[in-house]
Amino acid sequence: MRKFLLAGLLLITAYQVEAQTTSPLTARLDKVSLTFAVGADGHPTYAVSFGSKTVIKPSRLGLSFADGRGFDGPLVLTGSETKSVDETWQPVWGEVKTIRNHYQQLTVHLRQPDANGRRLDVVFRVFADGVGFRYEFPRQAGLQYFTVQDEHTEFNLPANHKSFWIPGDYDSNEYAYTTSRLSEVNTTPIKAIELKAPANRIQTPLMLKSDDGLYINIHEAALVNYPAMMLNVDTQTFCLSSQLVPDGTGTGAKAYLQAPEHTPWRTIVVSDKAPDMLASKLILNLNEPSKLPDTNWIKPQKFVGVWWEMQVGKSSWNYSDSSNIRLAGTDWSKLKPNGRHGATTANVKRYIDFAAAHHIPGVLVEGWNVGWEDWVGNWKEDVFDFVTPYPDFDVQELQRYAASKGVNIIMHHETSGSATNYERRQDAAYRFMNEHGYISVKTGYVGRIIPRGEHHDGQWMVNHYVRTAQNTADHRIMVDMHEAVRPTGLHRTYPNWLACESARGNEFNAFAEGSAPEHETILPFTRYMGGPMDYTPGIFKLQGYAAADPKRQMHSTLAKQLALYVTLYSPLQMAADLPENYEQHLDAFQFIEDVPVDWDDTRILAAEPGDYITTVRKAKGRDEWYLGSITDEQARKQPVKLDFLTPGQRYEAIIYADGKGADWQTNPAAYRISRQVVTSRSSLSLQLAPGGGAAVSFKPVAK
Structure with missing residues (x-):
């Protein structure tokens, strides 16, 4: 001893x-x-x-x-x-x-x-x-x-900083942000989605502001x-x-x-x-360089799609309302259709026509494949096979029709949280995509994870998302992941991984209490620090769109919906509303048609988390600039110096602004469009309504 x-x-x-x-x-x-x-x-x-x-x-x-x-x-x-x-x-x-x-x-x-x-x-x-x-x-x-x-x-x-936080949920990021001092952090009063956390546990990215600036x-x-x-x-x-x-x-x-x-x-x-x-x-x-030997096939893009109509209750993902459906052994052709199915050949063609007419490259289609009747509420392994379409979705005809219009269809793979099932079927699913001309896919992980007991943000699932990014890259497919772990810059390593959801998106205004007008002024300081988000902006019907609750409305003006295409960066931007709602405001839709999704330069002209953001970006390979300015529930006057423009060059500025009396609560659809010629010596004064914004395009004027 x-x-x-x-x-x-x-x-x-x-x-x-x-x-x-x-x-x-x-x-x-x-x-x-x-x-x-x-x-x-x-x-x-x-x-x-x-x-x-x-x-x-x-x-x-x-x-x-x-x-x-x-x-x-x-x-x-x-x-x-x-x-x-x-x-x-x-x-x-x-x-x-x-x-x-x-x-x-x-x-x-x-x-x-x-x-x-x-x-x-x-x-x-x-x-x-x-x-x-x-x-x-x-x-x-x-x-x-x-x-x-x-x-x-x-x-x-060192001190009790002001903080912008959401609960430390292991399975969801889809919360509204709370602004409080650190001493006041308490997740208990928050309505949980999948919350498994004590009252003092919060997520990253965490934004803080100290009293000394x-x-x-x-x-x-x-x-x-x-x-x-x-x-x-x-x-x-x-x-x-x-x-x-x-x-x-x-x-x-x-x-x-x-x-x-x-x-x-x-x-x-x-x-x-x-x-x-x-x-x-x-x-x-801090991320590794790209692992992909060839990236020429990766193309950032805008898209429309069969999606928002399901969110607002106009149509359904499922083809039938029958129960006791099984992936194997069901004769889908004999099932009685419910008459509300959104992903029909005719409806998808309607979106393709709209996309082609307005130079939108992609059309997302959700609910095209069998299995939706056998999903919600069931913690089940085999729900989707990702290759079998519903009887009213003609794969060959839509492939031909989309190609004739110069549009690509974006595949949707909802896994129902069964990552093991998806991994077993990925190779077949991606070969199906290659065979039918689908160059990009939106994946989803709604529900409890299988392997059972694993979390959306645990090691097993983190590796699953990376494997999926690599597997899609091997098939030259771009991917947008929903309900995934919040991003950490891996789009540098896997540039085919264009975007994630991983936060409270625009859809929450359709089926929940919505998000406060400050939400979009906080997201760039929090969720977007790690990478782009598929936020789905561009909703033009701002009131009366939700059949389940006619009083529900977007917490935004129409002009702010345009500005989000600039302030919320993503190489994958959806024009999320229905074609018929855009057709009533084609003058405003012109900004969505014009605004790029890939950039040579970005300048943050003004910002304060929770209050306002003004951002200007230069289009990839072109001397065109696009500006977005948004505010919270407070009206603001935002001065903008145009010294980012090329000296000596004249530009036409098309200004999409909140209209007279605009207010996100009482008059959200009021907007006005004006034009003026400007130079790098000019300045603008943008009047932002409560919950509002402004979008501006700057295009060179021939000398």
């Missing part, structure tokens, strides 16, 4: 000497600085500042493993190295033509203080607008297969082979601690890994200017 005690004392003494003689390590770029240290107790910490202001106070780092020997301390610092990177790259599509990737990197090497101590690296990248860091597990004899039980990353905030966003980048990170808020100390989404075993396990491996990046974006937050490319830069 004395021998073991002596050995232990010598080990502790050696560890204390090493820890005490290690100075803090720093990295800095412009105003952002990072400090790393190992305390006397062996716990590693980091801190972040912006100029003289504290962003993150010393905060804990570490992980716990299922074997009880994780890296949660004590640890010994064995070395470090730094490097500087300054490069540029061009995205396949995006908000800008070229992106600068400039950072200072600090890598610290840690080990457990025993003779065969396991090793851990923490890599920090310091950008001019924030910090990213991740844990890396080198190849080593003492660490091969391991299970992460918990991650102990903290974000120790800092804007801070906390999220993650490159989420692969790991569960999503939620945040537990200490409402007394304002320390945020990571909470990983558990797996389906019930053991509390979070991630199953094999060294060498690494976690996703934890990201902290910071600035003293709100527009700079929206311009940040930090999260995108």
Whole structure:
């Protein structure tokens, strides 16, 4: 016993000497600085500042493993190295033509203080607008297969910041944002969708604003082979601690890994200017370059579709109202149609005609395939096969008709949450798409996940989304995923992954209490920090569209619906309303027809989370600019200098503005369209109605 005690004392003494003689390590770029240290107790910490202001106070780092020997301390610092990177790259599509990737990197090497101590690296990248860091597990004899039980990353905030948050639900992101102080975070009063969280657990991206003028966003980048990170808020100390989404075993396990491996990046974006937050490319830069050898087939696009009519109760996804339907063994031709089915050959042709007439490349069709009668409320494995159409959907005829009109049909794959069934059938489904000219697919994961017990945001499903992105790419198919984990910049690595839903979209105005007018002014600072969203803007019938509730209305003016095509970025933008509603306002629809979905430049002219955003973008390969300006429930006058225009060039500005007396509650459809010739020396004054907005196109005038 004395021998073991002596050995232990010598080990502790050696560890204390090493820890005490290690100075803090720093990295800095412009105003952002990072400090790393190992305390006397062996716990590693980091801190972040912006100029003289504290962003993150010393905060804990570490992980716990299922074997009880994780890296949660004590640890010994064995070395470090730094490097500087300054490069540029061009995205396949995006908000800008070229992106600068400039950072200072600090890598610290840690080990457990025993003779065969396991090793851990923490890599920090310091950008001019924030910090990213991740844990890396080198190849080593003492660490091969391991299970992460918990991650102990903290974000120790210096004060009771204003925050914009949604509950930390493991299975849904579709919540309205709450604006409160951190001390007031409480998810209990919120009507849950699939909520499995205590009252103090919230999601990322989390947007914060300090009383001394800092804007801070906390999220993650490159989420692969790991569960999503939620945040537990200490409402007394304002320390945020990571909470990983558990797996389906019930053991509390979070991630199953094999060294060498690494976690996703934890990201902290910071600035003293709100527009700079929206311009940040930090999260995108922390993702790997494209894995696809050829990307010429990837085409951002606008689309219309058989979708909104189901949301508002005009038609149905299901062909029949019969019960006891089975995927196999049902003779669908003998079932009695309900007369409300939306995805009929004739109706799809109507959308194709509208798209072709207005230069819209795509038509989404939901409810085309058998199985919808056997889904809702049933936690069932085999609901859809993704290749069998309903009797009134003629695949060959619609393929021919769409091609003759120069339009592509967008496939829809609702999985009913059965990811295992979808994975088994993906190859057949994608070959079916290739054979019939479908170049893009919208996937859905509504419902409880199968494998049973897994969560939408857990490791298994995170890997499923990545596998789906790769599988669609292998078949040269673009993908838009709904009900997926919120994005973390992986569209750089898989540029065929055009968009996700993963938030409360425009559809909630149709079948729920809707979203407050401030919702679209918060989303770019939160959900959009990780990547584009399929928000489905462009609703023109703003009142009286919901058969189930005639009093329901959009929380927006018509002009704001136009502005969203600019302020809410996506390479995949839906003109979501019905053709007949657009045909009543073709003068306003012209903006939707004109506005691009791919850009060479983006400028955030004015922004404040929860209040207003004004954004201008330059069309890809053309000297055309498009502006969107939106506000919350407050009317605003937004001055705009046009110095982004090419000097010496005259432009025709077509201004789509809120009309006289416009108000999202009482007069949402009032709009006016005006034209004037402007130059880079001109300015505009946009009057935004309550819940309103303005959209402007700038096209060169021949000299």
